[in-house]
Structure formats: structure tokens, C-alpha cells
Amino acid sequence: MAASLPAKLKIKDITPFAVRAAQLEKHKPIVSYWCNYYIIDQILSKGLHSADDECMQYTTTLMDKLEQTKTEQAGNDAIVDDIAAKAYIEQFALDTFQRGDDAIHTNKASRQTIDTFQAAVTFFDLLNMSIWAPIDPDITAKSKYAKFHAVRIAKAIKAGEDPNDSNPVDEEPPVASAQDSYQPPTVESAPESQYPSRPASITQPDPTTSLPTQDQVSPIESATNPRQNSVGGGYFPSAPTFPEDFAASNAPSANPATPFIPSAPSQSLDAPVSPSQYYSQPTQPPASIPIHTPVAMPPPPPAAPVPLPPVQAVAPGTYRTDDDSITLAQKHAKWAMSALNFEDVDTAVKELRLALQTLGAS
Numbered sequence: 001m002a003a004s005l006p007a008k009l010k011i012k013d014i015t016p017f018a019v020r021a022a023q024l025e026k027h028k029p030i031v032s033y034w035c036n037y038y039i040i041d042q043i044l045s046k047g048l049h050s051a052d053d054e055c056m057q058y059t060t061t062l063m064d065k066l067e068q069t070k071t072e073q074a075g076n077d078a079i080v081d082d083i084a085a086k087a088y089i090e091q092f093a094l095d096t097f098q099r100g101d102d103a104i105h106t107n108k109a110s111r112q113t114i115d116t117f118q119a120a121v122t123f124f125d126l127l128n129m130s131i132w133a134p135i136d137p138d139i140t141a142k143s144k145y146a147k148f149h150a151v152r153i154a155k156a157i158k159a160g161e162d163p164n165d166s167n168p169v170d171e172e173p174p175v176a177s178a179q180d181s182y183q184p185p186t187v188e189s190a191p192e193s194q195y196p197s198r199p200a201s202i203t204q205p206d207p208t209t210s211l212p213t214q215d216q217v218s219p220i221e222s223a224t225n226p227r228q229n230s231v232g233g234g235y236f237p238s239a240p241t242f243p244e245d246f247a248a249s250n251a252p253s254a255n256p257a258t259p260f261i262p263s264a265p266s267q268s269l270d271a272p273v274s275p276s277q278y279y280s281q282p283t284q285p286p287a288s289i290p291i292h293t294p295v296a297m298p299p300p301p302p303a304a305p306v307p308l309p310p311v312q313a314v315a316p317g318t319y320r321t322d323d324d325s326i327t328l329a330q331k332h333a334k335w336a337m338s339a340l341n342f343e344d345v346d347t348a349v350k351e352l353r354l355a356l357q358t359l360g361a362s
Helices: 015-023 029-046 053-072 082-105 111-126 137-158 243-250 275-280 323-341 345-358
Strands: none
Touching: 015 029, 015 111, 029 053, 029 082, 029 111, 082 111, 082 137, 111 137, 323 345
């Protein structure tokens, strides 16, 4: 198909894809299919199919080929499913790009590397189709990278230089030695504690008093075995038995607690209320809650029917029924169907109107 590409279709938006479609038609038919799909998308969106008879014939033949492939590959997700197709083309483009990038990093760049990068750019451009947009920013960056190195290698070869002399060098990050990075800790660098320091006035308890007594041994087992005293006993503080013990343990040693002096009970507590007086007090019934009865609203009046425009009767026998008119109308209708397959509504409407005009209908 690349060799038979019409002169008016040999533009930069079509020619590279026609070349790759012809190269991969047997080995990678799925990639070849989407390259041809991209060509049809560009032709219809730019209206190039009506440039001349040769362009129209080329476009018609290519569209028939796409329809045939889609029918034969009806069970292939990479053909009939847009998401699976995008993933397939993206992976193939990344694999092609990686081969060119590996040639650079191994200092094996050559003329073949130029073609590899150019092919990767073409496959990356396939992802710009409206059915797959928007393109990932990482794909855009890789496409620019491939274009740059393809031009760089081509210039070096044209100048008679080795393209590997200008390959980018992978710089390894410097590794600092342990002696250079070590700094002895200082007082200023020590982190401040989030807890206040313990005042010196607090005296430590006598170690002898912290030993568990016989009553503090866990009652789980008998305390006759000295090896088993550690089970529960002494690990948890005993709860105070009396309130006085709790108050004494929390009182500061410097300020002894003032003894509690009970005061005489107030007279209001001396006269209890008898049960008869309590139950004889009348209770006020709660105020009744007003109940609002919803008022039924009248139904809205029915909408008046919209008058339909009168149908213009077409007198029979006013259409063109000759063979040339019918053939031309069928061609425009076929163009409209093909445009709808590519979601080109503008072209479809245009072709349908031309088909109606060909038959004598307005």
C-alpha cells in the first residue's frame, strides 16, 4: 500500500504509517491494521478522499481491507476492543523504543538504530488517535527522546563520525565513604527529651520495700515453690484496700494533708419528704402538639399537545431512478457508513445529503 500511495496523500501524517503497515503486514498484522486505521482517520478528518479519483480509489480499497480484517479477527481483543488495542500498541512501541535505547547505552548505535527510533516515534503517534486520547506524558517524553537521538546519529554518520562518541554517559551518583559522613555526636545535637527531668528532691524508694510480700504472690498456684513466685506476683502493684492508703500514697511528703473536720449537716437534709407528699403532688399534663393536616393540592393541568409540523407530501415520480443516479447515491451512502465507523459524524452527514441530492431529494 505504501508504493501505491497517491501523490496527494504522500504527506508526513500518512506516509510513515503506510510504510510501517506494509512492513508489518505479515509479521505483526495487528500493528499493520492500526497503522491503516490511522491513515483512514487522517484522510477522512482532512477530507483528502475527495482530492481526486486516485485518492478516492485508494481510500475505498483501504477501508474494504480494514472491514475484512475486522470480520476475520472478530475474536481478537486487540482488534475489536479499544482498551486492549491501546495496550497492545503501547507495549509494541515501548519494545521498539527499548531496542534503540539499548543500542545507545551499549555503544552500538548505527543506521539501524535510526530506523528503530523512527519506527518507535511512528508507533507512539498511533496513540494520539481520538479513540485512545489523551496520550500519557511519559510516552510524549520517550517520543521526543527517540526523535532527538535519531537526528543526532544521522548527523554523526553523515559527517563521517562515530555516533557512539556522542552517546550520553550514564553518571553514577557519588557514594560517600563512612568516615567522611560520620560526625561525632555533640551535646547540642542531642535531641531534647519530651519528658521533664526528674527533680533531685524525690527520693528513691528503699529496695527492700519493693520486694513482694507473701500476700502479693499470685494466687494461681501455691507459693511453696520459690521458682514459681514470679508468676503474677510483684509484677503489678497491689490496689489500695482503704481510701486512707490511697490518699496517703498520693500526698506529698513536704505538705502533710490537713485532717478532715466533718461539719454539721444542714437542716434541709433533716426533714425527709414523705412518700405520700411525693406522690400527691399534681403533675401538669404536657401541652398537646398541634397536628397539621396536609392540604391536598389540585393536580396540575395537562400540558397542551405540541402541534406537529405538517408532512410535506412528495409527488411520486419526482426522484431520479436512472442507473447513474442510483450508483452515485449508493457510493455516497457507503461513504457515510464508513465515516460513522470512524465516528466522523460531519463527513457522514455530508455524504448522506449528497446521496439525497443525487436522487433528487432535498
